[in-house]
Amino acid sequence: MALGTLALFAMVPILTVLVFLVVLRWPAKYAMPLAFAVTVAMALFVWDVPGNQIAAASTKGVVTALEVLFIVFGAVLMLNTLKESGAIQTIRQGFIDISPDRRIQAIIICWLFGSFIEGASGWGTPAAVLAPLLVAIGFPAMGAVMVALIIQSTPVSYGAVGTPILIGVSSGLTGSDAVNAEASALGVNFNEYIQMIGGQVAIFHGIVGLLIPLFMVMMLTFFFGEKKSLKAGAEVWKFALFAGLAFTIPYALVANLLGPEFPSLFGGLIGLAIVVPAAKKGFLLPKTQWDFPPESQWDPDWSGTLKADSLKPAYISPFKAWFPYILMGLLLVLTRLGTLPFGNWLKTLELSASEIFGTQISIVSTPLFLPGFIMILMSIMGYFLYSMNKETYGTAVKNTTVMIISAAPALLFAVPMVQVFINSDVNTTGYMSMPLVLAEAVSAMMGENWPLVAPAIGALGAFVAGSNTISNMMFSMFQFGTAENVGLTPAIVVALQAVGGAAGNMICVHNVVAASATAGLIGKEGALIRKTLIPTAYYVIFAGAIGYIALNGLGFNIGTMIAAVVVVTVISIIVKGLREKDSESAVEVRQQKFGG
Numbered sequence: 001m002a003l004g005t006l007a008l009f010a011m012v013p014i015l016t017v018l019v020f021l022v023v024l025r026w027p028a029k030y031a032m033p034l035a036f037a038v039t040v041a042m043a044l045f046v047w048d049v050p051g052n053q054i055a056a057a058s059t060k061g062v063v064t065a066l067e068v069l070f071i072v073f074g075a076v077l078m079l080n081t082l083k084e085s086g087a088i089q090t091i092r093q094g095f096i097d098i099s100p101d102r103r104i105q106a107i108i109i110c111w112l113f114g115s116f117i118e119g120a121s122g123w124g125t126p127a128a129v130l131a132p133l134l135v136a137i138g139f140p141a142m143g144a145v146m147v148a149l150i151i152q153s154t155p156v157s158y159g160a161v162g163t164p165i166l167i168g169v170s171s172g173l174t175g176s177d178a179v180n181a182e183a184s185a186l187g188v189n190f191n192e193y194i195q196m197i198g199g200q201v202a203i204f205h206g207i208v209g210l211l212i213p214l215f216m217v218m219m220l221t222f223f224f225g226e227k228k229s230l231k232a233g234a235e236v237w238k239f240a241l242f243a244g245l246a247f248t249i250p251y252a253l254v255a256n257l258l259g260p261e262f263p264s265l266f267g268g269l270i271g272l273a274i275v276v277p278a279a280k281k282g283f284l285l286p287k288t289q290w291d292f293p294p295e296s297q298w299d300p301d302w303s304g305t306l307k308a309d310s311l312k313p314a315y316i317s318p319f320k321a322w323f324p325y326i327l328m329g330l331l332l333v334l335t336r337l338g339t340l341p342f343g344n345w346l347k348t349l350e351l352s353a354s355e356i357f358g359t360q361i362s363i364v365s366t367p368l369f370l371p372g373f374i375m376i377l378m379s380i381m382g383y384f385l386y387s388m389n390k391e392t393y394g395t396a397v398k399n400t401t402v403m404i405i406s407a408a409p410a411l412l413f414a415v416p417m418v419q420v421f422i423n424s425d426v427n428t429t430g431y432m433s434m435p436l437v438l439a440e441a442v443s444a445m446m447g448e449n450w451p452l453v454a455p456a457i458g459a460l461g462a463f464v465a466g467s468n469t470i471s472n473m474m475f476s477m478f479q480f481g482t483a484e485n486v487g488l489t490p491a492i493v494v495a496l497q498a499v500g501g502a503a504g505n506m507i508c509v510h511n512v513v514a515a516s517a518t519a520g521l522i523g524k525e526g527a528l529i530r531k532t533l534i535p536t537a538y539y540v541i542f543a544g545a546i547g548y549i550a551l552n553g554l555g556f557n558i559g560t561m562i563a564a565v566v567v568v569t570v571i572s573i574i575v576k577g578l579r580e581k582d583s584e585s586a587v588e589v590r591q592q593k594f595g596g
Helices: 003-023 028-045 051-085 087-098 102-120 125-136 141-150 154-173 177-185 190-209 212-224 237-257 263-280 318-336 342-346 371-385 390-422 434-452 454-465 468-485 490-506 509-518 525-552 558-594
Strands: 351-353 363-365
Touching: 003 028, 003 434, 003 454, 003 525, 028 051, 028 390, 028 509, 028 525, 051 087, 051 125, 051 318, 051 363, 051 371, 051 390, 051 509, 087 102, 087 125, 087 263, 087 318, 102 125, 102 141, 102 154, 102 212, 102 237, 102 263, 102 318, 125 141, 125 509, 141 212, 141 490, 141 509, 141 525, 154 190, 154 237, 154 263, 154 318, 154 468, 154 490, 177 190, 177 468, 177 490, 190 237, 190 490, 190 525, 212 237, 212 525, 212 558, 237 263, 318 342, 318 371, 390 434, 390 454, 390 509, 434 454, 434 468, 434 490, 434 525, 434 558, 454 468, 454 490, 454 525, 468 490, 490 525, 509 525, 525 558
Parallel strands: none
Antiparallel strands: 351 363
């Protein structure tokens, strides 16, 4: 079968997700079973994948989905424990004391605290932690999930103490003579070559990610503001860029000086240390504060089953209220550092199955090592720390369980669909796996302009696999080979793959479903993906342009033109928003002066 025709068949599962989930707005619990059935049909009748291979891939997907649900359960139970105890009221007041402005709260909680959590844990944990926390302090559920997903971009390449680079890129390139030859030509060994790629990834992220805090607040004010205008978001451009630099500068320095383990961790912590005191002093903050409209005016689609109302009175000190989150972050770091034994202790409980149904697919699960286990421990600790009674803690457990049960159907079909898609390389036709067929077709069309679409391939991998690490495993060698074939520097193209793979986390179905579940926002996943497609498109387009410039220079070329269009567009939106503000201010002055 011709490559183009085969690529069209490979697109069918992805188009099914986009059409039914995003366009027709089906709830994920209905759209994902259909997508799973379509993917199985493509595997059986076009790729001629054996039935045992499909069954094994599906089984592995179910196990992975259960792991994701375990993480979500831990995150929601921890939040509900703080909610029932009254600790969340103290946390809420603490953010109000920093700034009551919701835009500033979103930047501090998501961009900085979220980046720290990503660096410590990865695997979608930040969105699972942040979304319910934001709801608890008064954000609409859909707005909370949206901003929590948007930061699943810049810090993701160094999530879980550098896993997407150290495991994803490294295992994707391991064993290649061409890669080893390229490293030798540069005078470095394989590990140093991976570190070099990791440093380049941080530079690309630092440039593109600088605008993510501004993107986040402008989308927040546009979709969830009373006037639905970009103006309110544009007002905080100075503070947003300040917060962007406070994270990206230390982040890029750490990646290039220390390696891929700590950029997001240190960037988040250093950013918090810089930005929180500055916000308390009003540095670069706008004169006007912004809040959501009264809850009575919210669109019904904004809300989920998790509510901020009926919170218990706060009688808990700030340190005591924050202690479970502080200890969670510390434990995540300690258990993810390979130089310490704690992670290995948690991995002693291993559930595994080799060569499932006679295939090469194996399952290994270490439930105690999952972030959900640590979050459940923090919830149990909260029971004693806050002197809760059995009734209130039982309410937290009950509410969490109900929410997880409602989220389970979508994940139990979404992740198996991904596994069948990825593992379609075992077949009797000799075809490559579906994602590699798609990448090969795009490569054939783009030629030397490949850098422009290299991040999009990474994002595609994350969209279907739900992981930057898996995307890098699938496509790093493909990106390296394509770069060599068209005469480009392979390390830069592989770095673009990793950047795009991080950006794809904003739209990957199982991240969206999991984050929505933590906020009680079931059945509205398509509406969220339509929103997060906007920053994802910005990310992959701008990263592609910057990569093209890195490879071809700043002359008059397509990369420079695209980058210029992106920058001019962002500046014009800010200026337009500020002009709207000035116009409204002038109208208000005239009304006060002349009376109406």
